[in-house]
Every structure is written in C-alpha cells, then in structure tokens.
Amino acid sequence: xxxxxxxxxxxxxxxxxxxxxxxxxxxxxxxxxxxxxxxxxxxxxxxxxxxxxxxxxxxxxxxxxxxxxxxxxxxxxxxxxxxxxxxxxxxxxxxxxxxxxxxxxxxxxxxxxxxxxxxxxxxxxxxxxxxxxxxxxxxxxxxxxxxxxxxxxxxxxxxxxxxxxxxxxxxxxxxxxxxxxxxxxxxxxxxxxxxxxxxxxxxxxxxxxxxxxxxxxxxxxxxxxxxxxxxxxxxxxxxxxxxxxxxxxxxxxxxxxxxxxxxxxxxxxxxxxxxxxxxxxxxxxxxxxxxxxxxxxxxxxxxxxxxxxxxxxxxxxxxxxxxxxxxxxxxxxxxxxxxxxxxxxxxxxxxxxxxxxxxxxxxxxxxxxxxxxxxxxxxxxxxxxxxxxxxxxxxxxxxxxxxxxxxxxxxxxxxxxxxxxxxxxxxxxxxxxxxxxxxxxxxxxxxxxxxxxxxxxxxxxxxxxxxxxxxxxxxxxxxxxxxxxxxxxxxxxxxxxxxxxxxxxxxxxxxxxxxxxxxxxxxxxxxx
Amino acid sequence: xxxxxxxxxxxxxxxxxxxxxxxxxxxxxxxxxxxxxxxxxxxxxxxxxxxxxxxxxxxxxxxxxxxxxxxxxxxxxxxxxxxxxxxxxxxxxxxxxxxxxxxxxxxxxxxxxxxxxxxxxxxxxxxxxxxxxxxxxxxxxxxxxxxxxxxxxxxxxxxxxxxxxxxxxxxxxxxxxxxxxxxxxxxxxxxxxxxxxxxxxxxxxxxxxxxxxxxxxxxxxxxxxxxxxxxxxxxxxxxxxxxxxxxxxxxxxxxxxxxxxxxxxxxxxxxxxxxxxxxxxxxxxxxxxxxxxxxxxxxxxxxxxxxxxxxxxxxxxxxxxxxxxxxxxxx
Numbered sequence: 001x002x003x004x005x006x007x008x009x010x011x012x013x014x015x016x017x018x019x020x021x022x023x024x025x026x027x028x029x030x031x032x033x034x035x036x037x038x039x040x041x042x043x044x045x046x047x048x049x050x051x052x053x054x055x056x057x058x059x060x061x062x063x064x065x066x067x068x069x070x071x072x073x074x075x076x077x078x079x080x081x082x083x084x085x086x087x088x089x090x091x092x093x094x095x096x097x098x099x100x101x102x103x104x105x106x107x108x109x110x111x112x113x114x115x116x117x118x119x120x121x122x123x124x125x126x127x128x129x130x131x132x133x134x135x136x137x138x139x140x141x142x143x144x145x146x147x148x149x150x151x152x153x154x155x156x157x158x159x160x161x162x163x164x165x166x167x168x169x170x171x172x173x174x175x176x177x178x179x180x181x182x183x184x185x186x187x188x189x190x191x192x193x194x195x196x197x198x199x200x201x202x203x204x205x206x207x208x209x210x211x212x213x214x215x216x217x218x219x220x221x222x223x224x225x226x227x228x229x230x231x232x233x234x235x236x237x238x239x240x241x242x243x244x245x246x247x248x249x250x251x252x253x254x255x256x257x258x259x260x261x262x263x264x265x266x267x268x269x270x271x272x273x274x275x276x277x278x279x280x281x282x283x284x285x286x287x288x289x290x291x292x293x294x295x296x297x298x299x300x301x302x303x304x305x306x307x308x309x310x311x312x313x314x315x316x317x318x319x320x321x322x323x324x325x326x327x328x329x330x331x332x333x334x335x336x337x338x339x340x341x342x343x344x345x346x347x348x349x350x351x352x353x354x355x356x357x358x359x360x361x362x363x364x365x366x367x368x369x370x371x372x373x374x375x376x377x378x379x380x381x382x383x384x385x386x387x388x389x390x391x392x393x394x395x396x397x398x399x400x401x402x403x404x405x406x407x408x409x410x411x412x413x414x415x416x417x418x419x420x421x422x423x424x425x426x427x428x429x430x431x432x433x434x435x436x437x438x439x440x441x442x443x444x445x446x447x448x449x450x451x452x453x454x455x456x457x458x459x460x461x462x463x464x465x466x467x468x469x470x471x472x473x474x475x476x477x478x479x480x481x482x483x484x485x486x487x488x489x490x491x492x493x494x495x496x497x498x499x500x501x502x503x504x505x506x507x508x509x510x511x512x513x514x515x516x517x518x519x520x521x522x523x524x525x526x527x528x
Numbered sequence: 529x530x531x532x533x534x535x536x537x538x539x540x541x542x543x544x545x546x547x548x549x550x551x552x553x554x555x556x557x558x559x560x561x562x563x564x565x566x567x568x569x570x571x572x573x574x575x576x577x578x579x580x581x582x583x584x585x586x587x588x589x590x591x592x593x594x595x596x597x598x599x600x601x602x603x604x605x606x607x608x609x610x611x612x613x614x615x616x617x618x619x620x621x622x623x624x625x626x627x628x629x630x631x632x633x634x635x636x637x638x639x640x641x642x643x644x645x646x647x648x649x650x651x652x653x654x655x656x657x658x659x660x661x662x663x664x665x666x667x668x669x670x671x672x673x674x675x676x677x678x679x680x681x682x683x684x685x686x687x688x689x690x691x692x693x694x695x696x697x698x699x700x701x702x703x704x705x706x707x708x709x710x711x712x713x714x715x716x717x718x719x720x721x722x723x724x725x726x727x728x729x730x731x732x733x734x735x736x737x738x739x740x741x742x743x744x745x746x747x748x749x750x751x752x753x754x755x756x757x758x759x760x761x762x763x764x765x766x767x768x769x770x771x772x773x774x775x776x777x778x779x780x781x782x783x784x785x786x787x788x789x790x791x792x793x794x795x796x797x798x799x800x801x802x803x804x805x806x807x808x809x810x811x812x813x814x815x816x817x818x819x820x821x822x823x824x825x826x827x828x829x830x831x832x833x834x835x836x837x838x839x840x841x842x843x844x845x846x847x848x849x850x851x852x853x854x855x856x857x858x859x
Contacts, residue, residue, distance in 0.1 A: 293658055
C-alpha cells in the first residue's frame with residue numbers, strides 16, 4: 001500500500017516534469033514568448049532537467065534549449081555562460097539517438113550566431129560529439145549533426161580547419177550518398193561552407209571524393225539539394241585552376257546549363273556562379289563553355305533575372321570576354337552586349353551596374369570591331385551618364401571611366417563619337433578627340449560629316465593648353481581642313497567679321513568721290 | 529616725088545603733126561608707162577610666184593620625205609616600246625598573281641583566316657541554339673519529374689491520412705507493427721510522420737465570414753461566454769503537427785534497456801569498416817573523361833583532302849613553317 005503511494009508520488013513528479021518540459025518546448029516555438037520565458041529564468045530551470053533520469057525529459061529539455069538558443073544571440077550567450085554545453089556534450093556518446101538529435105540541434109542553434117559562440121562550442125568538445133553523431137545510422141541524427149557542423153564551419157577559416165581536423169569531411173561525403181534527401185541537402189551545404197574559405201580545405205574535401213558525388217546529383221529534381229550542390233561546386237572551383245579542371249572533368253557540362261533556365265531563383269544564381277568561377281581561370285576553360293553553347297544560356301538567364309540574381313551572370317560574361325578577342329567576339333555574337341545594355345538600363349543597384357559596365361569594358365577593349373559593337377548598342381551616352389551623374393557611387397564612376405577609356409581608344413565608328421564630343425568632361429574628351437585625329441586624316445567622307453554635323457565648331461571651342469595631348473590632337477584635326485573653314489568655325493569669327501565691317505568704307509563712286517566731297521565741302525548755292 | 533610731095537603736103541601740118549604726135553606720146557606716155565609697169569609687174573610677179581611655188585614644192589618634197597622618215601622611225605621605236613611594255617606587263621601580272629596567291633595563303637595560314645573566323649562564329653551561334661533547345665527539353669523534363677514526385681507524395685500522404693488510425697500504440701500494437709523490431713519500419717514509420725494539412729478551401733470560404741463574426745463579437749452584439757480563443761488561433765492549434773516522435777517512441781522507464789538495444793542494433797548493421805570496391809578495381813584503367821572531346825570544333829577540311837582532282841603535284845603538301853593555332857593578337 002505504502003509502496004503504491006510512493007510509486008504514485010514519483011510517477012506524478014515524473015509526469016509533471018515531463019509536462020513542464022513539453023510546455024516550455026511548445027512555448028519556445030513562438031517568437032513572442034521568448035522574452036517572457038527569458039524573464040522567468042527558463043535556462044537555469046532547464047539546466048538540471050538535462051540530467052534527468054527520465055530520457056524523455058532529457059530529450060525534450062534539450063529540444064527546448066535548442067529552440068531558445070536559436071531565437072537570438074543573447075539567449076545563446078546565456079546558454080553558453082550557464083555552462084550547459086559541456087554537460088550536454090559529455091552525454092552525447094552515451095545516450096540514444098533522440099538525445100543525440102536534440103543535442104545536435106542545441107549545438108547548431110548556438111553555433112549559428114557568431115564566431116565566438118561557435119568557438120565556444122568547439123572548445124567544449126562539441127566537434128567530437130558531432131562526429132560521433134555523424135557515424136550514427138539514424139538519418140535524422142546525421143542530418144542534425146551535419147547541419148551543426150555546417151553552421152560551425154561557416155564563420156571563419158580557422159573554424160572550418162578545426163572541423164576538418166576533427167575528421168568530419170569523410171563522414172560528410174558519406175552522408176551525401178545517403179538515400180534521404182534531407183541528409184544530402186545538409187551535407188552538401190556543410191561541405192560547401194567548408195570549401196568556401198580556402199584552397200587547402202577544398203583539397204581535403206576533394207581528396208575524399210566529393211566531386212564525383214556532387215556530379216551524380218546534379219540532375220536531381222529536388223530544388224534545395226540542387227542549390228546546395230551547385231553552390232558547393234562553385235566554392236570548390238573558385239580557388240585554383242586545378243580544382244576548376246577537376247570540377248569540369250566530372251562531366252557536369254552540359255547538364256548544368258539546364259539549371260540556368262530553372263524556375264527557382266537561387267538555382268539559377270548558383271549555376272551562374274559556378275560558370276563564373278570556372279570561366280575566370282583560363283581561356284581554355286572559357287572556350288570550353290563557349291563551345292558547348294553556354295553563352296546563349298547565360299544571356300537568356302540575364303534576360304529573366306534581376307538584381308543580385310543576375311550578378312554572377314554578368315561577371316561570367318565579363319570574365320569570358322576578358323581573356324581574348326575571340327572569346328569577346330563570341331560573347332558579342334551571342335547578343336551579350338544587347339543584354340548587358342538592357343541590364344544597365346533596368347538595374348537600380350550600383351553594384352550590378354558597375355559589374356555590367358566592367359563587363360562591357362572587357363568586351364569592347366580588344367579591337368575596333370568590338371568597340372563598334374559597343375557603340376552600335378548606343379552605350380556611350382549611357383556610360384557617360386554613369387560617369388558624370390551625381391547618383392553613381394565612386395565604384396561605378398571609376399569603372400565607367402576605365403571602360404570609356406579602354407573602349408574609346410579602339411573606337412573608329414564616327415557617328416557614335418559625335419554625341420560624346422558635345423557632352424563629355426575633359427578627361428574623356430581627350431580620348432574622343434584623339435580618335436578623331438586618327439580617323440579624319442584618311443577619310444574624306446568622314447571629314448565632310450565632321451564639318452556638317454557641327455563637330456568642327458565644337459572642337460574649335462575646346463580650350464586646351466599648348467603642349468598637352470589635347471592640343472596636339474586638335475592641331476592634327478585642324479590640319480585636315482582648309483584654313484578658311486577652320487577660321488570660319490572658330491569662335492568669335494562673326495564678331496571679327498563685324499568689326500571689319502565697321503571699319504570698311506565701300507568705294508563705289510569711281511573717282512567722282514573728290515568732286516562730290518568738294519561739292520559737299522563748298523557752300524551750297526541755295527542757302528547762301 | 530610722091531614721097532616728097534606727100535611730105536611737102538604734110539609739111540604744113542607737120543609741126544602740128546609732130547606736136548600732136550609728141551602730145552600723143554605725152555598724152556599716152558603716162559598711160560603706157562603705167563601699162564608697161566603693170567604688165568611687167570604682172571610678169572615679174574608671175575615668174576616669182578612660179579619660182580616660189582616651185583621652191584615650195586621642192587621644200588614640201590624634202591619635208592615630206594623627212595617627215596616620213598621621222599614617222600617611220602618613231603613608229604618603229606613605238607612598236608619596240610609597246611612590245612617591251614607588253615612583255616613587262618605580262619611578267620608583272622604573272623608575278624602579281626604569284627605574290628597575291630602566296631600572300632593570301634600566308635596571311636590566312638599565319639596571321640588571320642577570315643573564313644575560319646566566320647566559321648567559328650557561326651559554329652558558336654549554332655551551338656547556342658542547340659543548347660537552348662536541349663536546356664528547354666531538360667527543364668521540361670525536370671519540372672515534370674518534380675510534378676510527378678510532388679503528386680506521388682501528395683497521393684501517399686492522402687492514403688496515409690486515410691489509414692492514420694492503423695498506427696500502433698503502446699497498448700494496442702497495430703497490424704503493421706512488427707514484433708521483431710523495437711522501432712518503426714516501413715508503413716509504421718510513414719504513419720508516424722503524417723502531416724495533417726490545414727484545409728485551405730474551407731479557410732478561404734469562411735475567412736470573410738470569420739472577420740465579420742469577430743467584428744460583431746468585438747462590437748458586443750452577442751458576447752460569447754467564457755474565455756474562448758479566437759477562431760483562427762483555435763484552428764491553428766488544432767491543425768498543428770503533433771511532435772510524436774519523442775513521446776511515443778520510447779518507454780520512459782528503461783534507459784539502460786534502450787541503450788543496450790541501440791548498441792546491439794549498431795553491431796548488427798555494421799558489417800565491415802572498409803569501403804566497398806569491386807575485386808578487379810586495380811585492373812580498371814583510370815577514367816579519363818574530357819569534356820573537350822564531347823563538343824569538338826573542327827574547321828572544314830581543305831580541298832586537298834576532299835577533292836584530289838585539283839591536286840597538282842605527286843607528293844603530299846608540306847608546310848615549311850608551323851601554323852599558329854589560335855588567331856589572337858592580330859587584326
């Protein structure tokens with residue numbers, strides 16, 4: 001009888017503890033409750049429940065702690081300072097998979113906020129616990145552990161190095177082969193975060209055979225998985241040429257190009273990022289992409305993306321065109337210049353406009369044919385506006401100036417240079433006038449056009465000190481025309497003519513002048 | 529006598545006759561003189577003209593012959609010069625032909641080949657179009673695959689929801705429950721992870737009515753008894769996914785037993801720690817996959833290879849200098 005009463009008392013206590021923990025876990029799912037929970041000192045209450053006898057209480061307490069920590073950095077800091085982490089971590093190898101999952105969730109929630117918190121997690125021995133969890137069979141535990149590792153590695157290269165030193169990378173690569181989609185996603189994301197920091201880390205990842213696993217998953221229909229795979233591949237390819245070649249040799253092209261036309265924004269952006277990282281290393285890789293027809297895909301993708309989604313595509317075009325004039329002509333043939341002009345018109349953000357301006361500069365700087373393509377798209381006034389407008393950022397102005405300088409020095413298409421002559425500031429004007437001085441001595445048609453369109457007048461009005469390049473260009477241009485025309489168009493010529501008119505007396509009397517003057521001087525007969 | 533008589537008779541008239549005759553001579557002297565002058569001048573003129581004409585004729589003969597000689601000499605020289613010029617022009621034309629052909633060939637080989645350039649650009653355009661088509665197909669395939677996956681998931685969820693009551697509990701182990709496995713496998717696992725959907729259509733229909741009713745209650749027209757939750761909040765709580773996995777999976781009395789089971793299962797599932805490789809792995813050649821070979825660009829072959837009838841010599845064509853592979857840094 002007494003035993004039953006005692007049993008009942010203990011039973012009740014267990015039940016009430018379980019109920020409390022479950023309620024707290026439910027409440028912690030809602031952001032508006034967080035403040036009140038924190039005021040009620042929930043951390044110190046949950047701390048002893050982590051070592052509870054009843055495993056369900058332990059697991060739910062861990063879950064509640066994780067939810068609290070993931071809400072804000074402050075709560076995570078409180079969790080760390082309450083010294084909960086070492087106890088949590090020490091229990092992990094011993095406990096069952098539900099506890100492990102909750103513990104990984106707590107570690108993830110703490111590590112995701114900042115570098116210091118992640119470092120605290122590592123110092124408490126969290127990485128070993130996470131690696132133990134990664135060796136588990138339950139896919140949920142693996143997912144949770146991989147997620148936590150990804151968040152730890154994301155912040156800085158040192159943290160990523162410690163993750164690699166703990167031996168997590170082979171296990172993560174094994175996770176990718178798991179049949180569960182969630183585990184694959186999270187493992188891909190974690191590897192992507194490790195690779196993005198430095199080359200050595202990427203080598204470790206690649207040596208474990210990550211690339212072939214990624215390549216096998218490129219054509220999977222799952223959206224989130226594809227995003228992570230593409231981001232991981234681009235992070236691998238971006239460091240050196242050898243890594244980019246490894247990525248290419250995994251035969252991801254031409255399957256990857258279908259990602260550029262996907263409905264999802266992030267897949268398109270990550271695919272463009274991957275292509276950009278591959279293209280920027282050498283002309284051969286860029287030629288590979290061009291030969292496979294990638295330029296058209298990128299141009300189409302630019303047409304239907306905007307804002308930060310379009311940025312990697314613009315940079316990919318720029319990097320391709322920068323290598324050689326053959327590749328730049330391929331970009332032009334694929335209607336890249338037209339699309340970049342549209343981007344420049346429609347985008348509001350200065351970063352993307354700067355990137356578009358830079359890419360146009362890379363395309364146009366090779367030969368007069370390329371510069372003509374840029375000129376025909378009516379881009380010079382737009383570039384000038386980017387350079388001179390007060391709204392443009394410093395970066396955009398600088399890029400616009402460089403682009404104008406490099407493209408103008410190659411441009412011999414006269415109709416496009418005429419509007420620039422009227423509106424350009426002096427440092428751009430000298431390139432425009434220089435181009436005229438190169439073309440006009442050889443082309444009579446252009447000379448005629450130059451005079452009739454009023455450009456000669458404008459050139460005469462330019463003030464230039466003798467000895468500067470601008471003065472020499474102007475002299476060269478003036479030498480192409482007869483002196484009378486140059487004088488006629490020089491400023492102040494009409495005043496000069498009028499002055500001459502005032503001092504001029506016409507001689508139409510033919511010698512009867514003296515008589516007439518005498519008659520005028522002699523007193524008139526009538527009045528006298 | 530007669531003469532004397534005639535003369536004596538005339539004697540009276542003789543001085544008058546003499547005077548008359550002198551007068552006649554005088555009166556006509558000027559006239560005759562002028563006549564004589566005229567005749568003489570005419571004759572002189574005639575003679576001189578004749579002489580001059582003769583001189584002119586002779587001069588003309590000389591000049592004619594001289595000019596003929598000059599002309600023939602000139603013609604001969606002209607002829608020679610024309611022939612020489614024609615020959616020089618012919619050789620010049622032949623030399624131009626050789627130089628033209630050689631320069632064209634050399635610049636196309638070593639400097640810039642416009643036909644190849646145009647061919648390359650057309651190739652890029654063709655590849656672009658081809659890839660566009662392929663990508664469109666691929667995208668369509670992916671979206672269809674996503675749709676089928678999605679629809680199969682939806683179908684699975686629907687069937688599971690219809691049989692959600694077959695889940696096994698502690699007191700009543702269900703039909704799909706296997707007594708040999710402590711944890712859920714197969715259909716049991718899916719039954720445990722059912723997500724009950726919030727019914728969107730009903731919500732959409734009653735949303736304006738809800739709002740109207742709430743407004744009514746707020747304005748105090750018909751006050752409900754007791755502290756009830758608002759409708760939407762209540763519905764959200766009822767349709768929330770219950771977290772069952774932690775509570776129903778494990779009996780909370782046996783920690784050690786659960787840990788023991790876990791360890792036993794781990795030992796059972798783990799067969800070997802070596803990663804699997806086929807036994808003949810060491811015999812396989814290393815896989816050389818090159819995308820370079822997948823999409824080659826090859827220039828069209830020169831006529832030597834396609835049309836051998838135009839080939840002049842007997843041996844094969846040998847280049848003295850090596851051609852440059854790309855056409856960068858030129859034009």
